[in-house]
Amino acid sequence: MLPVVFGFFLASVAAVAQLQSGRILGTVHDPQSATVSGATVTVTNAATSLSKTLSTDSDGSYVVTPLDPGTYNVRVTAPGFQTVVQNGIELTVGQSVRVDLSLVLGSTATEVQVIAEAPLLNTEAGGLGQVIDNKQIVDMPLNGRSFTELARLAPGAALLPATGNVQNVRPELVNGNVISGVRGSQTMFLLDAVDVSEEHQGGTWIQTSIDALQEFSVQQNAYSSEFAGAGGTFNSTTKPGTNDFHGSLFEFLRNEKLDARNFFAQTREVLKRNQFGGTIGGPVWIPKVYNGRNKTFFFVSYEGQTQRDSNVTASIVPSVAQRNGDFSARGLSPIYDPLTTRGTARTQFVGNIIPQNRLSPQTLFFNRYIPLPNSGSGTFISSPLLAYNSSKWTLRGDREISSNTKLFVRYSRSGNSEDDQDPFPALGSSHLQGPAADIAAALTSNLGSRVVHEFRFSHLFGNYRSVAYFQGQGAQLDQQAGITGLQGLQQADISSIPAFTFSGYTGFSGNAGDGRPKWQDRSAYEFDDNLTWIKGKHILKFGTRIYHRNILFTDSRTHNGLFNYTGVMTQNPASATGTGDSMADWMLGYPASAGRSNPATWWGGIGTYWHFFAQDDFKVSDRLTLNLGLRYEYTPWLTPYRNQGATFDPSVAKPIIVSSDTDAIDLAAQPAAAVGYALYANLIQTTHQAGLPITVTANDTKQFAPRIGFA
Secondary structure, three states: OOEEEEEOOOOOOEEEOOOOOEEEEEEEEOOOOOEOOOOEEEEEEOOOOOEEEEEOOOOOEEEEEEEOOEEEEEEEEOOOEOEEEEEEEEEOOOEEEEOOEEOOEOOOOOEEEEEOOOOOOOOOOOOEEEEEEHHHHHHOOOOOOOHHHHHHHOOOEEEOOOOOOOOOOOHHHHOOEEEOOEOHHHOEEEEOOEEOEOOOOOOEOOOOOHHHEEEEEEEEEOOOOOOOOOOOEEEEEEOOOOOOOEEEEEEEEEEOOOOOOOOOOOOOOOEEEEEEEEEEEEEOEEOOOEEOOOOEEEEEEEEEEEEEEEOOEEEEOOOHHHHOOEOOOOOOOOOEOHHHOEOOEOOEOHHHEOOHHHOOHHHHHHHHHOOOOOOOOOEEEEOOEEEEEEEEEEEEEEEEEEOOEEEEEEEEEEEEEEEEEOOOHHHOEEEEEOOEEEEEEEEEEEOOOOEEEEEEEEEEEEEEEEOOOOOOOHHHHHHHHOOOOOOOOOOHHHOOOOEEEEOOEEEEOOOOOOOOOEEEEEEEEEEEEEEEEEEOOEEEEEEEEEEEEEEEEEEOOOOOOEEEEOOHHHOOOOOOOOOOOHHHHHHHOOOOEEEOOOOOOOEEEEEEEEEEEEEEEEEEEOOEEEEEEEEEEEOOOOEEHHHOOEEEOOOOOOOEEEOOOOOOOOOOOOOOHHHHHHHHHHHEEEHHHHOOOOOOOOOOOOOEEEEEEEO
16 A cells, blocks of 8 residues: 655534534545545544444535544545545534545555644534633643633633532532623533533532543534523533543642731631542453453543631621620710610610620520630631532443444542531531532434434432531520520421621621521433434434423521621610610610521422424535524423412412412421411412412423524
8 A cells, every 4th residue: 555645724624513422524526626426434533443434425425423522533435536534633522523535536555644734714503612622621720620710711701709609519619600791500511411500500510520521612602402501501521431541640739838828817827738539541351351442441530639728707796895794995886775765765874884684694695606806906817717528530431332323321420528617616617518420321323324313311419418506406505595485496406506697796697697407409310312314415403302300408597596686776766876786785685686487398399391402504505504403492490399389469369379289288398387377378379279380480382492503
């Protein structure tokens, strides 16, 4: 065989068009630029040696799909022409790459090797996106090694602080990715073409190690009708195994040894972060039993992290004198005795000091949790420690069952835990954890040379658990403090101390400020069934997505009691400005307001989404491709768990409307339901009685989304 090597520019273009799998397409010409029909085209993955072979159609065109991201070689043979080989074609996640080849007259025994240059234009699709390849993912410095940081490289993308309930163990930690102006909570996260998004407040449950990622793209807009959602999309794919064994080990260390002390801190803040792990992948090989080269491959990745860090906080706390009722210090407002109130007249405490026999015993009990000032400014400066541990596992397998059928499976797990110290040391710390996992599988079958069928399945599940301070001790501590009246709705096993707020001072609570303990169980099943039909100048794709959600939440809120102190009780009613002190109200035991909510009970919903799409990528000419698509989504409101949905309609005689498909209400769904029903029964009706669906809100059945693009 006589090899002839030369290079020329090919019209090889990259187009973001599909979820994970890409395609290589093109046209084969003879030396007179006429198309060559019946030419044999073989596309081979350089890493696994897996190949697909087909013939060009009557127009000399070919399309090879679906193809995983990677490096490919294209080989074309035809009677009377030399063999042409195009090596080193880089196919990234969800792309279409056009490779047009020209044959040379001669013997097929002569091989012409073609070297392509980097593509300049996108001539296959009108979508906008940015592909971040594996080299960029691994080589670029990333604080915390989160691949979402690389979204900054995409035009129109901004990485803003996360919003909502944000802790390291929660998926919302990465919901600040704003793409094309759409808020981060609407950004969709795809991993190996399945949805791993957190649907409540945004983010993703599966935050894969960057060493397990082959690459990812940031899809911005004008994308194919195959994509759901209205915002941007992080479209990622994990690394597959290859014919060669490859592995890696790593550890990254960061600490505070060379850091300066924070100006406001009394000591240097703690920072100890270790990130460690490794990867291994290759063919499945069992000596003398099985050799999976060219057939069966595996890839395993693990990344662990231990982190200890702290941030300076400054809390405004009462002085020793104030704790003894003495508010005579310079700069403090005059305080008045609420028991002397006569109309708008009220007598000031003598010397601005509350008598010892007037100090609230409940307040004196809870003062033990408020630290004393430790700074010259009279504040309490602390650096509460955050202890965070995580582990990320990715296990992937690929199997070529036959030349026309390929199987893919993946298991991903993110395990993590966090212990948050409170700025008030006497409150201790709160434990949080948020493990999640995703099981994904896909079966791809070529039904002849022009039809490809894809079936994909995913089960995503995650939960969140947080613990309150003194959890389970609240009822006992309330009894010791002398607080009564909370026992009726307080759940003993999750009870804690009440929440206290002060105007002008830092408050504290047993629920850590966000309703702990909180429990969340979220689960999603996804089924995707797609069919690609290559017909002449058209690449037609049709698909169905079934997405089943089941989400349950609990939130303790303020069921341990909430007491607000504003200074109103020690103000001068005749001239309130500059008088009164919320801490004086506290010492007297007179809150401005108090309340409590229901204890933690499960609520949430369940629902199934049905999505359908049709896409036609129509090659009108060598200079124009139309991308025409239509998507229909039936995304119903979730059916409330135990009929806990409700609404208020002031225009009807019974304005409180509660979910139920009968005339009866499930009063056991909430501990306080029976009490509330007894009080307001004459104002309550069910959705069944009101003629409303059990979801309260009617579902939108007209969610059509046309997609039009050209390139």
